[in-house]
Amino acid sequence: AQSVAQPEDQVNVAEGNPLTVKCTYSVSGNPYLFWYVQYPNRGLQFLLKYITGDNLVKGSYGFEAEFNKSQTSFHLKKPSALVSDSALYFCAVRDIGGTSYDKVIFGPGTSLSVIP
Amino acid sequence: NAGVMQNPRHLVRRRGQEARLRCSPMKGHSHVYWYRQLPEEGLKFMVYLQKENIIDESGMPKERFSAEFPKEGPSILRIQQVVRGDSAAYFCASSPPAGDTQYFGPGTRLTVL
Numbered sequence: 001a002q003s004v005a006q007p008e009d010q011v012n013v014a015e016g017n018p019l020t021v022k023c024t025y026s027v028s029g030n031p032y033l034f035w036y037v038q039y040p041n042r043g044l045q046f047l048l049k050y051i052t053g054d055n056l057v058k059g060s061y062g063f064e065a066e067f068n069k070s071q072t073s074f075h076l077k078k079p080s081a082l083v084s085d086s087a088l089y090f091c092a093v094r095d096i097g098g099t100s101y102d103k104v105i106f107g108p109g110t111s112l113s114v115i116p
Numbered sequence: 117n118a119g120v121m122q123n124p125r126h127l128v129r130r131r132g133q134e135a136r137l138r139c140s141p142m143k144g145h146s147h148v149y150w151y152r153q154l155p156e157e158g159l160k161f162m163v164y165l166q167k168e169n170i171i172d173e174s175g176m177p178k179e180r181f182s183a184e185f186p187k188e189g190p191s192i193l194r195i196q197q198v199v200r201g202d203s204a205a206y207f208c209a210s211s212p213p214a215g216d217t218q219y220f221g222p223g224t225r226l227t228v229l
Contacts, residue, residue: 011208032216034217036220042222042223043120043207043221043222043223044123044159044207044209044220044222045220046217046218046219048221049216049217051216090158090159094216097141103161103164104149104161104218105161106151106159106161107158107159108157108158109158109159
């Protein structure tokens, strides 16, 4: 069965510093990987996804994520954090196992606080 | 292209009443997913529907909860005889038939008094 872990409940970073939000996954087949962001009292917004190809994926708002197959990780990164990046971040994985229905599983979320 | 629409945005019900949550997917999307988010918790999958079919309801409580996605009209998540523990934010997402990315609505925040 597939699973997603986000080992940090909370990440604090100073404005202007690089940020990393970690995600590891477990699948039996090939993974499709996603990052979403949720601002307070809002729905989830799609940031980026990895399907195949280049391991470094660029997404919205200057975010990027690197797919690392050997470490089964898909960490979200941004070179310079903004206060407005403060939000809840969800990693998700879809296990492409060759069946007609591949469920997407969401991680528990990581709360990012960017300190001015 | 309008995004995923959910209504109402806020819903208050007394214990024992029924709650009916609506979701209109993005244009061209025929797959709908419902999730529940409790305060300070993550996103819990409830049900996945295609037009007139329930594909996966493994996350739905066995009693009081039901969902439908009729041929015409929005998807409906129905909670009968609500209890205080049903208070949560309920999110709907949609995706196109061959798509892999889910797009989320703004959510319905249910409060049970």
